[in-house]
Amino acid sequence: MLILDKFSLSYGKDNKVLNDITLQVENGECVLLTGESGSGKSSIINSINGLAFEYENVIATGNIKVNDKEIKNLELYKISLFIASVFQNPKTHFFNVNTTMELLFYLENIGLDKEEMKLRMDNLLKIFPINHLLGRSIFELSGGEKQILCVASCYISGCKIIVLDEPSSNLDCKYIDILKDMLKILKDRGITLIIAEHRIYYLTDVVDRIFLIQSGTINNIFTKNEFLSLTSKDLIELGLRSTNKTILEKNKNICGKDLMIKKLIYNFKDKSLLKMENVSFGLGNIYGIVGKNGCGKSTFLRMITGLEEKGKCEILFNEKTLGKKDRLKNSSLVMQDVNHQLFTDSVEEEMKLGIKELKEDEVNKVLSKLKLIELKDKHPMCLSGGQKQRVAIASVLCKNSRFLFFDEPTSGMDYNNMIKISKLIKKMKTENNIIFIVSHDIEFLNETADQVFDLECFKTY
Numbered sequence: 512m513l514i515l516d517k518f519s520l521s522y523g524k525d526n527k528v529l530n531d532i533t534l535q536v537e538n539g540e541c542v543l544l545t546g547e548s549g550s551g552k553s554s555i556i557n558s559i560n561g562l563a564f565e566y567e568n569v570i571a572t573g574n575i576k577v578n579d580k581e582i583k584n585l586e587l588y589k590i591s592l593f594i595a596s597v598f599q600n601p602k603t604h605f606f607n608v609n610t611t612m613e614l615l616f617y618l619e620n621i622g623l624d625k626e627e628m629k630l631r632m633d634n635l636l637k638i639f640p641i642n643h644l645l646g647r648s649i650f651e652l653s654g655g656e657k658q659i660l661c662v663a664s665c666y667i668s669g670c671k672i673i674v675l676d677e678p679s680s681n682l683d684c685k686y687i688d689i690l691k692d693m694l695k696i697l698k699d700r701g702i703t704l705i706i707a708e709h710r711i712y713y714l715t716d717v718v719d720r721i722f723l724i725q726s727g728t729i730n731n732i733f734t735k736n737e738f739l740s741l742t743s744k745d746l747i748e749l750g751l752r753s754t755n756k757t758i759l760e761k762n763k764n765i766c767g768k769d770l771m772i773k774k775l776i777y778n779f780k781d782k783s784l785l786k787m788e789n790v791s792f793g794l795g796n797i798y799g800i801v802g803k804n805g806c807g808k809s810t811f812l813r814m815i816t817g818l819e820e821k822g823k824c825e826i827l828f829n830e831k832t833l834g835k836k837d838r839l840k841n842s843s844l845v846m847q848d849v850n851h852q853l854f855t856d857s858v859e860e861e862m863k864l865g866i867k868e869l870k871e872d873e874v875n876k877v878l879s880k881l882k883l884i885e886l887k888d889k890h891p892m893c894l895s896g897g898q899k900q901r902v903a904i905a906s907v908l909c910k911n912s913r914f915l916f917f918d919e920p921t922s923g924m925d926y927n928n929m930i931k932i933s934k935l936i937k938k939m940k941t942e943n944n945i946i947f948i949v950s951h952d953i954e955f956l957n958e959t960a961d962q963v964f965d966l967e968c969f970k971t972y
Contacts, residue, residue, distance in 0.1 A: 518573035528554045530727045541704040541717050546724035547750050547925040548897025552707035556674045561590040595665035599677035601657035610647045617668045635667045653805025655686030662693050672703045679710045680923040683803045683951045687713050709925050712756045750927040757953040761963040767793025777822035787969040797946040799960035802967045808949040812916050816842040843912040847919045849903040853891040862906050877905045896923045915946045921955045933959040
């Protein structure tokens with residue numbers, strides 16, 4: 512049994528992130544923590560697994576107990592013996608470059624003999640059909656495969672509690688279904704699941720209770736039936752995503768004449784091929800780029816922007832060849848992992864980076880619209896995942912680029928902030944630019960894109 516009793520958490524005296532959290536999770540129960548980005552969901556997760564107490568100047572009051580053991584008093588390695596974690600970005604989970612070694616890494620560290628390791632591996636493969644992932648380089652896995660490997664690593668560890676922080680944020684529909692099936696199996700085996708998540712629909716068959724987190728406190732607690740009885744209007748008022756799977760409604764017939772991909776060829780290490788010829792896009796449009804995990808969406812963006820060194824790419828703009836340098840000069844990109852593009856010591860400095868004569872009132876206007884104005888002086892790397900995402904988007908909104916590229920801009924984003932980002936991106940659309948958005952977020956694409964470009968049509972396996 513997991514108990515949080517009047518638990519509060521601060522990073523220094525003036526940065527309180529959790530306030531008087533009291534909750535109890537029974538053994539084998541699945542609970543969902545949901546609410547707006549920055550509300551404290553990840554802080555609860557990181558308090559349960561002990562990571563929160565490793566930061567400098569942390570102040571924690573109240574209790575967190577698992578089977579009467581006070582988490583605050585335990586070293587991380589002891590907590591890891593009974594609590595496993597799945598993070599939003601699976602890259603932060605791995606210690607090995609080989610998938611099989613990654614699965615066995617934890618078992619080796621706790622001193623299990625080879626016979627016990629073999630038994631656990633055999634048991635894992637009976638439950639989860641992931642033989643195709645064994646013996647591979649982690650660097651060659653798709654985002655969905657990496658997340659599956661993370662969940663499998665948690666199960667093979669033998670931990671009876673697994674905490675998951677936005678596990679579906681970068682997954683396509685196929686891998687969300689696989690994740691859902693894995694969570695069902697874990698629950699059936701009596702494992703306690705604590706999931707912080709914005710994307711709700713895939714959890715409706717698994718979850719027992721839902722905790723609504725707002726401004727660092729538990730605002731409401733729902734049973735599954737109570738939560739599923741909420742109307743779409745109720746969910747929107749609470750800032751939550753739909754409890755139903757959303758269907759893509761946008762037209763997939765690409766038309767345009769301004770930016771032409773005369774030729775694009777990219778060979779992947781698994782010998783698959785991304786190839787397209789004479790595909791054109793028009794100024795004044797927002798294009799959603801879709802396709803399953805691993806089909807090359809991010810590679811496609813890197814090639815168009817001029818960031819990708821490998822592959823062949825010939826692009827014309829207004830019937831004139833546009834080389835790599837010109838594409839780089841005229842492009843702005845928000846990466847999928849925004850940690851790679853936050854460079855300064857404050858949110859305000861990040862907004863102004865690389866832009867001459869940017870007025871402060873323009874900065875404040877964008878920050879206010881994305882609910883970041885109070886974080887103006889904060890270091891970007893101390894923010895939540897969703898807040899970092901919004902900072903990266905805000906910095907691009909201040910640029911006046913011809914070609915704008917967004918790679919999963921609503922990853923780990925709540926409903927309200929998703930709508931705000933959609934409105935801002937649509938407002939950025941002019942007759943002189945083209946906006947490309949790679950996304951698995953169907954709600955967002957339906958709200959934002961003019962047309963959808965399916966990359967699966969150009970990939971051979």
